[in-house]
Amino acid sequence: MTSAFNYPIGTPVFAYPGARPEDIPGAPRLVTRTRTTVRELCGSDVVWVEGEGSCIAVTHLDVVTEQEWEAARTADAVADQGALPVPAGPGQEKTTPAAAAGTAVTPAQASARQAILVALARSLREQPTGAQILDGLDNLGEAVLDEHDAGEIAAWVDGICYLARIPLAGSVTEYLASHESFPVGRYLRKEAAVEHIEDLLVQEEGPEVRSRIVWSDPEDEDEEVPVWDVALRDPATGALIPTQYMVTALSLAHDYDREADA
Template sequence: MSQDQRTTAPEKGTPADAGAELTPVTTVLAALARALREQPTGRQILDGLDELGELSVCDEDPREIAATVAALCYLARIPAPAPAGPFRYYRADHEGIVADRYTTAAEAQRHCEALISREHPPAASVIFLWLTDEDQDPTGEPDDPMAVAELVVMVNGGPEVHTGYTVTPVEVAAAYDPDADE
């Protein structure tokens, strides 16, 4: 892409000019294009725009796209858009005491497993099992993405022991929905 293509405004008659509905990504891209003329970090922004375009075209993980948008907004010194929909995080806890929160269940589980590992000598053989509701499909994936997973361990080939460690998915709404209360 040449420098002329990066800095010229869209021609008349394009969807952005015709008043089409703008997505948060499109809004950010338009603001970033304006900011390129004013910021000394223009080259970094252009590189980030290329990466964002590739992520968007390839239908990558929306969280990765949002992280790239946030980084570009930071470079351009413009506010990042609010998330479009609900956001899910995973809370690692032990008997109700929160250990931490993560963007993936795997990282929350890893934290719980590390805490359990510290409770046993290094030479101990600890097998970790994550249990959810009984209704699991044959692949072992829970039917309900909001199911709480409980950590069960077997130490040195012994019986299964419930540890009290759980990973709970928590959805956070992007905006208030008055109908959700009902």
């Protein structure tokens, strides 16, 4: 056995059972782990890996980091299933939409997808926002499949990119639901913030309050920080009674713009 190839059992690797990709482009690759130490067989150093019955020459192995291994596993899952796997709730099976029959993936699409998956994998490991990103992917998938409004789909994409620290061309708009300056929820869609506040009013006043809810539009739609206030119409007098609930649109930039702050 050659000491230079003394890999511990469980080492994350890319294994090429046939030829290496630089020799034959498109050669099959396994994202796997070693399940034996390196052994000498017929004068060659070989190793056995998970998911493959035959031994593989160590010259057909690439040792990778755990981060690279996880990103590649995710990319393979996307290629097989046609979508990122999303977390299922208690008692639910994980489901992902299948790729359309006969759909071809171009090299450019595959490269872009790989870049996004690597960025997401890093984000999930490095940030405390992994669950938010997965929730966003789940909602984005539903919005696309159900052919929702293009603005809603764009909002989910921007929000996911912001959480994953993928640079954006502009900024992300967050809709803050609050009561007397205390935040009660933060959303990528104004409709979600409105729904949250209206549910809170129903909890406080009862179901019949829904018909009395009146939202006011910002005085100037072009104002830098738009605010939507909500009031309750008095059933006896018709007067509007302020609730101190409001939705505020906040622009979240990806990077600090020194020139804009000057």
